[in-house]
Amino acid sequence: MADIYNITNVQNANNLQGFLLEVNIISNGMFGTLILLSVFAILFLGFKGFESKRAIMGAAFITSIVSIFLRLMGLIGDTPMFTTFIITAMAYVFIRFSD
Numbered sequence: 001m002a003d004i005y006n007i008t009n010v011q012n013a014n015n016l017q018g019f020l021l022e023v024n025i026i027s028n029g030m031f032g033t034l035i036l037l038s039v040f041a042i043l044f045l046g047f048k049g050f051e052s053k054r055a056i057m058g059a060a061f062i063t064s065i066v067s068i069f070l071r072l073m074g075l076i077g078d079t080p081m082f083t084t085f086i087i088t089a090m091a092y093v094f095i096r097f098s099d
Helices: 016-026 030-046 052-073 078-098
Strands: none
Touching (some): 030 052
């Protein structure tokens, strides 16, 4: 049976950021990373009207901006943030030199 997490008596959740940090602690730090992955997937599907190269570039760029905010909130570490930067740079290079 799955573990049931009781978060009704979270002492540090005085605002939304505190609540999200507590959820991130309970999920062993995966909450912020999964938010990033979800944002990328939703944006990629939203940009699917364009060609795939441009959809990946647009989704990666906006995800990089979101990762900065998540890092400032303390929901993700440096590694996921810099990973989004690297993916954005690789997508830019691929678009720039593929034609």
